[in-house]
Amino acid sequence: MKTIDVAIVDDEQNVLNSLKRLFRKENYELFFTTNCEKVMHLLSEGEIKVVMSDQKMIGITGIEFLKNIKKQYPRVVNILFTGYADMNMAEDAINEGEVYRFVNKPWNDDDLKSIVRQAVDKYDLEEKNRCLAENINKQNKKLTFLNKKLKNMYDAQKVFTSTLAHELRTPLASIRMALDIVMKQAFGEINNKQEDLLNKAKTNVNRLNRLINDILDLSKMEFEGAQLNFEKYELNSIIQGVIDNQRPLAVEHGLFLRTRLDQKISKVRLDSDRITQVLDNLINNAIKFTVQGGITVISELDALKKQVIICVEDTGMGIPEKDIPKLFKKFQQLAQPQTQSAKGTGLGLVICKEIIHQHGGEIWIKAGIEHGSSFCFSLPIK
Ligand SMILES: Nc1ncnc2c1ncn2[C@@H]1O[C@H](COP(=O)(O)OP(=O)(O)OP(=O)(O)O)[C@@H](O)[C@H]1O
Ligand SMILES: [Mg+2]
Structure with a gap:
């Protein structure tokens, strides 16, 4: 995609020639034409940062031409060349945001160069800001997506942990109760070897119970954050x-x-x-x-x-x-x-x-x- 820094439109070739001389030493990509259509065509194919147009042209006024551009390509920065007679119209166009600045004819060389430079800088800065805003927007969208995903995972794990703890605790309690009853010899005497084994089983049941309690305790703290009673x-x-x-x-x-x-x-x-x-x-x-x-x-x-x-x-x-x-x-x-x-x-x-x-x-x-x-x-x- 071709990028032109400044396109200058004037239907008088001698004006264009003197502008060509004026901008000879500037390091912009410049395009000079007497034909508005050419600028529209270039805009449809590539990028033009600044369009500077004379007010008096054949078939269309400069303001109309620049308004058209602004409507279709809002990022382009427009400059209008105008005589004193068109001043009111030019001011209206500036107020409506369609034209960035106007330049009186005959122009002052240094002023004109500085206005064009400012217009290019304005375009570049706005472009940079736009990219930044776009990036932030993209990152925001990504973060929102990740956040949602995390929340789903968080909810799923919360349910999983508490369901698992419940499913483990209930049978464990019944094992412990059964062990206690047998160890109390409620259904007949047990010998030393049996008691030894039952003790081991009880130790491990207790350990498993502690593990479940610890996991629940920790996941509650991790998920729900500080729930402290200070x-x-x-x-x-x-x-x-x-x-x-x-x-x-x-x-x-x-x-x-x-x-x-x-x-x-x-x-x-x-x-x-x-x-x-x-x-x-x-x-x-x-x-x-x-x-x-x-x-x-x-x-x-x-x-x-x-x-x-x-x-x-x-x-x-x-x-x-x-x-x-x-x-x-x-x-x-x-x-x-x-x-x-x-x-x-x-x-x-x-x-x-x-x-x-x-x-x-x-x-x-x-x-x-x-x-x-x-x-x-x-x-x-x-
Ligand atoms: N005072 C200590 N002296 C030597 N080693 C220790 C001491 N305290 C902790 N440790 C080591 O750190 C490990 C982790 O301790 P931690 O309290 O997290 O777990 P645990 O005591 O093994 O089990 P839990 O506390 O969950 O019942 C212990 O297993 C042990 O190896
Ligand atoms: Mg410990």
């Missing part, structure tokens, strides 16, 4: 409550469970159930992966960064440096706990991360610990 709580009291609950398990494993709480911490805005869930999982992990020694829960006020930091330290097997990037990812289990019944699902830390992020905090594992491991999280304070 209130101001004494953080140290929440920690103490979790410790009291977990102590029997620690004692059972022969481990100490102690605290080092910063008394400067006062009330913190949090969802107490969810923070309890995080502490439960971190302390539970620490107990699961520690054979000797014990667990210390530390709270600390970081007034400078306007946050509190809670760490759960243990004297257990620790986590090799190379495995740290695998933590906080779904279903990542790096080590086997000492007891099979303590085997988890590998979702605990992912859920913790989600909860802490929804509180506006961070969760991490302290690097460079020689013995055991230390999991920490922060909670912002106002």
